Amino acid sequence: MKKFIIAIVVLLAICAGLGLGSHELTKSTGDSSSKVLNLYNWGDYIDPSLLTKFQKETGYHVNVETFDSNEAMYTKIKQGGTNYDLTVPSDYMVQKMKADHMLIPLDKSKLTGMSHYGASFMNKSFDPGNRYSIPYFWGTLGIIYNDKYIKPGELTHWDQLWHSKYRNDIMLIDSARDIMGFSLISQGHSVNTTNTKELIAAKNKLNRLSPNVKAVVADEIKMYMAEGEAPIAVDWSGEATEMMSQNAHLHYVVPTEGSNMWFDNLVIPKTAKHFKAIYAFLNFMNKPENAAQNAKYIGYSTPNTDAYKLLPKSVRDNKQFYPPKQVLDKLEVYSNLSAKKVQQYNDLYLEFKMHH
Known part of the structure; x- marks a missing residue:
């Protein structure tokens, strides 16, 4: 992801929307309750209303912490002491984390909606066969x-x-x-x-x-x-x-x-604990209507081809972004x-x- 300022305001808005206080946010990675998902993401890189929707639909409570560079994310996970269930590395960092045995392979039998992704956004050189990663934005x-x-x-x-x-x-x-x-x-x-x-x-x-x-x-x-x-x-x-x-x-x-051409991707780090929540969230984000809503909020290009079809015509027809x-x-x-x-x-x- 190409953002370098953590969006604290939006992060607090997420917390408010999910009934989290800032104190709960800071200790989120220590939460081992089975009804939570600990997401380690770039600042302002998911529509806050999607997190509220996910919680209402599934009952899983999303804790969000943010990073401002691939390297900062890598270092924190490598050092240990965290309970992150999902994180969002860019292409080359997926390759690095995979080589350093920091990722858990995806259980494809628990995933739904993978057919929504365009062939040109899958099976890239940094993760052949998408064994470890699902494309998020590009x-x-x-x-x-x-x-x-x-x-x-x-x-x-x-x-x-x-x-x-x-x-x-x-x-x-x-x-x-x-x-x-x-x-x-x-x-x-x-x-x-x-x-x-x-x-x-x-x-x-x-x-x-x-x-x-x-x-x-x-x-x-x-x-x-x-x-x-x-x-x-x-x-x-x-x-x-x-x-x-x-x-x-x-x-x-x-x-x-x-x-x-860059890709940001959802991956499961070795620190993950809440696997039911992880797959519920991945499947939720794979749904075209949710991926389209997220793309409208973030403004980046979605690799979800069926989500792309739901975007406004002015966006779909913009050849600089697609x-x-x-x-x-x-x-x-x-x-x-x-x-x-x-x-x-x-x-x-x-x-x-x-x-x-």
């Missing part, structure tokens, strides 16, 4: 532009960002894999390359982008773009949806030569790289930021 990395300054159709390639006419015009999301990634794509390389020469060339090309970069920012990029602080941004599709809902002049483009097959075929999912290579990506990215 999206892309792309370019957001403000039509007050940029003509529609003017920006369709990553390489165009380097044009001198965009001096001091671009905001970048603060993410090493993503920013290194679009530079790699612009040079015809994979976002998962481990070739040091290619990585250094990507960083050097980013250095040449510096005059055009107004700022490298985290979650506040949404506010800046919504308020018209910059003509262009590089960010994720879900964040773009939020910006566009606040400013009608904003548009989102996936460059034609390709980009990253791209056609020829675009999907050019998108790459991040692989879980070795710790050494992750460090190299991070170091080179930091060098670019310091250069900027």
Whole structure:
């Protein structure tokens, strides 16, 4: 998931809606009652009214705790002392947690509604056969532009960002894999390359982008773009949806030569205790009407094809958020790289930021 600020207000709203106080929330993972589900999720990443609906339908009480990065989630579960029943890692983190024996395989005999998911969103490289994961949301990395300054159709390639006419015009999301990634794509390389020469060339090309970069920012990029602080941004599709809902002049483009396609996924960590509640929740979220409601609330793309059919026509017809097959075929999912290579990506990215 591509959010970096924990939505405390929404979290408290969830608590209020479910009759939880903040004290109960903080001790939720110690609750071993059989009628609870302990969900460890990104901030503001589920419609609170769905949790209320789930509790009313099943009697299972949902405790929610949030994290703000895959790495923070991984570390907390790895350290032990938690009772999380479900969590929501991104693609490469599913791969890492699986390799580190931190996940429990799905019992497919207890799952219903898996046929609602589109074939193109299943059986991905990070979890062949979906042995451990169910797709939750997906999206892309792309370019957001403000039509007050940029003509529609003017920006369709990553390489165009380097044009001198965009001096001091671009905001970048603060993410090493993503920013290194679009530079790699612009040079015809994979976002998962481990070739040091290619990585250094990507960083050097980013250095040449510096005059055009107004700022490298985290979650506040949404506010800046919504308020018209910059003509262009590089960010994720879900964040773009939020910006566009606040400013009608904003548009989102996936460059034609390709980009990253990311997945967030529901998995069962080894800390899980409440298996009846887990499968009740997974089956509840698999239902098209619930997945569609969640997609409307979150604004990210749903992998549930039957839920997609229930979305407003304006959403279904938006090819930037539900791209056609020829675009999907050019998108790459991040692989879980070795710790050494992750460090190299991070170091080179930091060098670019310091250069900027």
